[in-house]
Amino acid sequence: MNTGNNIRIALFASGAGTNAANIIQYFSNKPLVTIGLIVCNNPKAGVLKIAADNNVPSLLIEKEKFFRGDGYMPELQNAGIDFIVLAGFLWKIPSTLINAYRDKIINIHPALLPKFGGKGMYGSFVHEAVLSAKEKESGITIHFVDELYDNGKIIFQTTCPVYENDTTETLAKRIHALEYEHFPKVIEQLIEKKNQTRS
Ligand SMILES: Nc1nc2c(c(=O)[nH]1)N[C@@H](CN(C=O)c1ccc(C(=O)N[C@@H](CCC(=O)O)C(=O)O)cc1)CN2
Numbered sequence: 008m009n010t011g012n013n014i015r016i017a018l019f020a021s022g023a024g025t026n027a028a029n030i031i032q033y034f035s036n037k038p039l040v041t042i043g044l045i046v047c048n049n050p051k052a053g054v055l056k057i058a059a060d061n062n063v064p065s066l067l068i069e070k071e072k073f074f075r076g077d078g079y080m081p082e083l084q085n086a087g088i089d090f091i092v093l094a095g096f097l098w099k100i101p102s103t104l105i106n107a108y109r110d111k112i113i114n115i116h117p118a119l120l121p122k123f124g125g126k127g128m129y130g131s132f133v134h135e136a137v138l139s140a141k142e143k144e145s146g147i148t149i150h151f152v153d154e155l156y157d158n159g160k161i162i163f164q165t166t167c168p169v170y171e172n173d174t175t176e177t178l179a180k181r182i183h184a185l186e187y188e189h190f191p192k193v194i195e196q197l198i199e200k201k202n203q204t205r206s
């Protein structure tokens with residue numbers, strides 16, 4: 008149980024982990040926030056090396072315990088986790104965690120929800136859908152996580168242009184730039200707001 012003023016965050020990621028690396032770096036000199044754990048469902052994910060390189064403990068999870076067991080609640084509690092940040096995590100968060108961390112789980116989505124969200128909408132699939140729809144703009148959405156995919160209350164959105172000659176790669180690069188710029192600051196503002204209501 009975390010009893011101090013320090014807020015301990017668990018980052019959930021399934022892939023390269025560039026957002027996780029950016030968040031770790033951002034909070035590396037902010038004493039009130041600790042990245043206490045990286046939770047991953049993919050043994051080959053680049054985020055596991057990012058955890059090791061930054062001396063952040065990691066937890067490799069498997070389906071049965073996550074979806075039909077305790078959702079790794081004991082491990083999260085032992086790590087003193089107060090807040091969960093999904094940064095490219097590709098499994099649905101089960102009700103065990105949603106209920107235990109109600110309004111304390113957030114996610115970043117690489118499009119302007121409610122469009123281009125839901126099952127199957129992750130990574131390059133999202134950018135492909137935006138390009139196929141001939142959208143003139145895309146962006147990012149940061150939202151609270153509830154039982155459904157991409158359904159929780161929206162906290163923050165910002166946009167970027169989509170160009171006719173864009174590929175999924177060029178659009179992904181523009182979206183990533185928005186993620187790196189805004190995600191850590193939105194996390195920090197949320198934590199500050201929760202600290203104000205606690206004190
Ligand atoms: N309860 C919730 N869990 C998760 C949410 C959420 O809003 N509520 N957000 C996702 C992140 N996400 C979009 O932002 C997302 C990730 C993955 C999928 C998806 O379709 N996943 C596949 C499985 C993919 C795989 O195992 O490689 C699937 O469910 O079939 C949709 C949206 C994180 N969790």
Ligand SMILES: NCC(=O)N[C@@H]1O[C@H](COP(=O)([O-])[O-])[C@@H](O)[C@H]1O
Nearest residue numbers: 022023024025026095117128129130
């Ligand atoms: N629907 C969820 C989704 O698509 N999330 C996206 O996965 C990428 C993870 O990149 P990273 O592993 O390099 O941080 C990010 O672009 C994030 O928005």
